[in-house]
Amino acid sequence: MKELTLKSHRFRKEREAEWRKLEDILARAEASSAKALSDDEIIALPVLYRSALSSLSVARAISLDQSLIAYLESLCTRAYFFVYGTRTTFLKRIIAFFARDWPAAARELWLETVIAVALTLLGVVVAYMLTTRDSTWFYSFVEPTLASGRGPAASAEELRSTLFSEEASGLSIFATFLFTHNAQIALLAFALGFVFCLPAAYLVLYNGMMLGAFIAVFTSKGLGVEFGGWVLIHGTTELFAIALSGAAGFRIGWTLAFPGSLSRVEAMSAAGRKAAIVMTGVVIMLGVAGALEGVGRQVINDTGVRYAIAALAMLLWLVYLYVPREDADR
Amino acid sequence: MSAADTQARPAAPVGREPYATERVRELVTPEGIDLKLRLAEMSERATAFLIDGAIIIGLLLGMTLLAFLTLVSVGRSSVEITAIIWMLMSFFLRNFYFMAFELTPRGATPGKRAMGLRVATRNGEPLGFDAIFARNAMRELELFLPLSFLFVYGREVGGWGALAGLVWCAIFVFFPLFNRDRLRVGDFVAGTWVIRSPKRALELDLAAGERATSIVITQAEADVYGVRELSVLEDVLRRKDPETMRAVAARIRGKIKRAKAHGETDQAFLEAYYLALRTRLEGRMLFGHKRRDKHDKA
Numbered sequence: 001m002k003e004l005t006l007k008s009h010r011f012r013k014e015r016e017a018e019w020r021k022l023e024d025i026l027a028r029a030e031a032s033s034a035k036a037l038s039d040d041e042i043i044a045l046p047v048l049y050r051s052a053l054s055s056l057s058v059a060r061a062i063s064l065d066q067s068l069i070a071y072l073e074s075l076c077t078r079a080y081f082f083v084y085g086t087r088t089t090f091l092k093r094i095i096a097f098f099a100r101d102w103p104a105a106a107r108e109l110w111l112e113t114v115i116a117v118a119l120t121l122l123g124v125v126v127a128y129m130l131t132t133r134d135s136t137w138f139y140s141f142v143e144p145t146l147a148s149g150r151g152p153a154a155s156a157e158e159l160r161s162t163l164f165s166e167e168a169s170g171l172s173i174f175a176t177f178l179f180t181h182n183a184q185i186a187l188l189a190f191a192l193g194f195v196f197c198l199p200a201a202y203l204v205l206y207n208g209m210m211l212g213a214f215i216a217v218f219t220s221k222g223l224g225v226e227f228g229g230w231v232l233i234h235g236t237t238e239l240f241a242i243a244l245s246g247a248a249g250f251r252i253g254w255t256l257a258f259p260g261s262l263s264r265v266e267a268m269s270a271a272g273r274k275a276a277i278v279m280t281g282v283v284i285m286l287g288v289a290g291a292l293e294g295v296g297r298q299v300i301n302d303t304g305v306r307y308a309i310a311a312l313a314m315l316l317w318l319v320y321l322y323v324p325r326e327d328a329d330r
Numbered sequence: 331m332s333a334a335d336t337q338a339r340p341a342a343p344v345g346r347e348p349y350a351t352e353r354v355r356e357l358v359t360p361e362g363i364d365l366k367l368r369l370a371e372m373s374e375r376a377t378a379f380l381i382d383g384a385i386i387i388g389l390l391l392g393m394t395l396l397a398f399l400t401l402v403s404v405g406r407s408s409v410e411i412t413a414i415i416w417m418l419m420s421f422f423l424r425n426f427y428f429m430a431f432e433l434t435p436r437g438a439t440p441g442k443r444a445m446g447l448r449v450a451t452r453n454g455e456p457l458g459f460d461a462i463f464a465r466n467a468m469r470e471l472e473l474f475l476p477l478s479f480l481f482v483y484g485r486e487v488g489g490w491g492a493l494a495g496l497v498w499c500a501i502f503v504f505f506p507l508f509n510r511d512r513l514r515v516g517d518f519v520a521g522t523w524v525i526r527s528p529k530r531a532l533e534l535d536l537a538a539g540e541r542a543t544s545i546v547i548t549q550a551e552a553d554v555y556g557v558r559e560l561s562v563l564e565d566v567l568r569r570k571d572p573e574t575m576r577a578v579a580a581r582i583r584g585k586i587k588r589a590k591a592h593g594e595t596d597q598a599f600l601e602a603y604y605l606a607l608r609t610r611l612e613g614r615m616l617f618g619h620k621r622r623d624k625h626d627k628a
Contacts, residue, residue, distance in 0.1 A: 006537050006605075006608070006609055006612065007612065007616070008537070008608075008612055009535055009537050009538055012535055016532070019532065020532075023532075027529075029435060030435055030436045050361060053359065053361050053363045054363075056363060057363055061615070062612060062615060062616060063612065064557060064560055064561070064608050064611055064612055064615070065535060065536070065537070065564070065608075066561045066564055067532075067533045067564065067568065068532070068533075068535070070530055071530045071531070071532045071533070073365065073366055074527070074528060074529065074530040075530075076359075076363070076365055077357075077365050077367065077527060078527060078529070080357070080359055080365060080454075081435075081437065081448070081450065081527070082435055084359075084360075084454070084455075084456060085435055085437075085456050085457065086456040086457065086458065093459060097459075101460075172410060172414055173410055173413045173414055173417075176413075176414045176417045176418060177417060179421075180417055180418070180420075180421040183421065183425075184421075184425075184470075187425065187467050187470050188470045188471075188474075188475070190467055190470075191467055191468050191469075191470035191471035191475075192470075192471060194468065194471060194515060194519065195471075252519055265452075265518070265521075266521075268518055268519055268521070269452070269461070269518075269519065269520060269521020269522075270521070271519075272461075272464040272465075272518075272519035272520045272521065273458070273460035273461050273464055273520060273521065274460070275464065276459075276460045276461070276463035276464035276467065276520070277460050277463075279463060279464075279467060280459070280460075280463055
């Protein structure tokens with residue numbers, strides 16, 4: 001008898017079927033994706049979600065059954081994240097990334113990119129000058145394992161042999177190794193930017209110094225031009241990518257220190273997301289660089305062609321990232 | 331009476347609520363309802379991470395074994411392709427395992443799913459790829475750098491260097507313990523947090539069951555308690571632990587000065603009392619009085 005007079009119980013009996021239906025649709029949608037649902041269910045979902053929200057609000061006002069309120073709370077939360085979650089398909093996201101998001105993010109980080117490039121060049125110049133004056137400086141900039149015999153002590157003939165390869169086996173292993181290794185370094189440079197830019201700046205500078213030290217050694221043996229072709233065929237892409245990852249790191253480190261008009265927490269998340277888009281692009285660029293270095297450089301042994309590829313790659317990246325497009329700014 | 335009406339009470343102590351309210355955050359939906367999100371506890375997140383870590387390491391070991399077997403059975407001709415697949419797979423596992431799973435509608439890795447957690451943006455926006463990338467790329471700083479420091483560089487830099495490195499790493503590893511929302515550095519950078527999103531089953535309505543109606547609770551007897559006592563009673567009745575039920579029934583009988591009737595079980599008494607109390611309190615709630623607890627005389 002009393003059961004009939006309890007309003008909260010009657011309320012539950014009336015609405016329960018709808019909740020169960022929503023729960024069932026959500027369970028299937030979460031297990032795979034929206035594709036698992038029929039058209040009717042897709043249309044019903046937002047309606048059921050709003051009705052569940054109103055049930056929650058009523059339940060809070062009239063019911064003291066705490067397990068019921070907890071159930072509705074969890075149901076509504078799950079439905080909220082699905083209804084207001086990302087609705088685009090994976091393919092559309094990829095297209096949007098290449099067509100708009102990546103170039104736009106890279107353009108927005110132009111100042112940081114200029115600084116990172118300047119730091120790299122500074123590293124190159126300083127290491128070049130020091131190593132030219134006193135060749136023992138070379139060992140301060142380049143680790144022995146990385147130098148692998150190339151150094152001030154090597155003869156011109158030995159150096160030349162490292163620039164041009166005869167055999168072409170194991171190239172794709174080499175390319176893959178270079179890609180994974182460089183991408184890991186780039187991710188580290190980005191993450192290190194969080195610590196007020198300094199470690200990221202060091203990584204970018206050091207990257208330039210290694211290059212400068214090598215240039216000095218090869219130039220002193222009269223192999224400067226050949227070395228340029230050898231390093232730039234992938235270097236334009238790779239150095240640019242590393243500079244961009246440094247720029248992404250600078251952005252988050254700088255925002256952490258000087259958040260501007262937003263609160264620090266809000267400014268950080270905006271900067272972090274922007275930088276993350278650039279970093280996704282960096283990983284792709286390093287994949288291209290790995291292919292150029294591991295395969296292109298080993299197959300192409302002509303210095304002129306190497307320079308041509310280097311210039312073409314640089315031009316393509318610059319045009320792609322920095323030439324404004326009409327739809328890009330919308 | 332009026333003094334009791336207007337007197338501002340300190341917020342009721344959290345008592346027997348399953349989660350401490352300091353971890354509850356409100357998310358106001360566009361429809362204007364405030365959803366109560368519960369932040370994940372550090373222990374839950376750590377467990378979820380250990381599960382994910384175990385899966386990654388298991389997959390890596392499996393892959394290595396598979397690569398080894400391929401080399402043994404097919405011979406040296408397959409070395410190149412095997413090496414490439416192995417390198418790429420381990421790179422993607424390390425960097426994109428978390429990202430791939432968090433991109434799904436469920437917003438959680440298998441470890442987080444097992445713990446009933448999910449990733450969400452702090453402002454309620456859809457969780458985009460950029461946020462997921464940012465929060466996971468930061469793992470380089472929080473996890474891989476300390477690990478490589480521990481196993482590789484620690485030996486090279488000597489005592490003081492190792493100590494400095496340890497302190498530096500500890501800042502990032504324990505970062506979540508030093509802020510209110512339990513954000514790790516990745517969450518901070520990406521504008522996300524990790525919340526509890528467990529699936530809850532709809533339990534039976536305790537007011538619905540068939541029961542012997544011989545036990546009659548008067549309104550005066552029901553007026554002894556408030557909402558908090560009701561929710562404690564609900565817990566007791568759902569758990570159905572005989573010891574607890576006996577103790578609680580004895581306590582209530584003492585309070586309302588009522589002897590145990592002949593042949594009346596503790597459970598039946600508690601159910602009858604629950605129904606009477608809930609009916610009374612819900613009835614008053616409809617008229618705008620929500621009696622917080624037994625001390626609330628309004």
